[in-house]
Amino acid sequence: MHPSLKYIQGYPPTIIEQVSRLIESDQLSVWFERKYPETHQIQSEKALFEYTMAIKNRYMRKSSPLSKAIYDSKIHLIHNALGLHTYATKVHGNKIKTKNEIRIASVFKKAPEPLLRMLVVHELAHIKEKQHDKAFYQLCCHMLPDYHQLELDARLFLICQELNEERS
Template sequence: MTAPRPPDTDLPFLRGYAEPLLAQVRGLIDTGRLGDYLAKRYPNRHQIQSDKALHAYVDDLRQRYLRRSQRPDRICYDSKLDVLHNALGLNTRQARVHGGRLQTRREIRIASLFRDTAPEFLDMIVVHELAHLRELEHNKAFYQLCEHMLPGYGQLEFDLRLWLTWQALSPDT
């Protein structure tokens, strides 16, 4: 008989979820079916591979849902973002004094591991970072905006966390 696992310690990407749900995830992992579940649910891969294509894609979504928000100066994939510390995307602002004026530069960086994921996962990360243009904190208004831009956002966020868990457990990644 094996000792019970302490809650949340074995599933770092799923911290905060209810224990019955975590038990289901552990069951999928223990039976080796988590990868199959994800492959069946998300069989496709997106074609947005370059920073230029990513910039056009993000700007199109921004135009559709956040027209009045400031356009980010730079949008790119970033291989230095640390997934283990939950940095899947990054939205930064830099304010600098230039002459007598204050200039703000905005950047959106998406972890480069999203170059080879399901389009739904890229959508989720992009929507999350775009929502930060309007809402800085992860509050109720932030998640309502995410859900408005991408219906089913909450499920996609959970499934992305499942995918990250599966990636962390896979020996070939």
């Protein structure tokens, strides 16, 4: 099994076999680039925050406020994650203040926009639903109907990135 397949370990064997065949025939990147020919232009943290807030305001207007949305170069290495949602609760007198932050792995600066959207939706959903349970995935699918396909495609994007690094 190719080491890059670690990104899709929990998927059905048929999907893993299809991806393995594409890797072996050196066609995964070709397939991926055909499906997603363009990368997004959301490069600055200000642009990422505005992009995230637009999605939040459309689907989760009444949820806790978001204080930050940034790209983080350390996420992938440290947490073996694609993005992180962090929150801190502070008590000021008799008021409780929650600070929500979203961090997206820097590798997604070069990703197609639908994959960035999937990550943002995933992390926004954690503002309301902390666990990866049925309610969490229902919220993700409400905000992004093809959420599950995009999650798989984000993992395929990571495999393509790793294969490209091996070639370099």
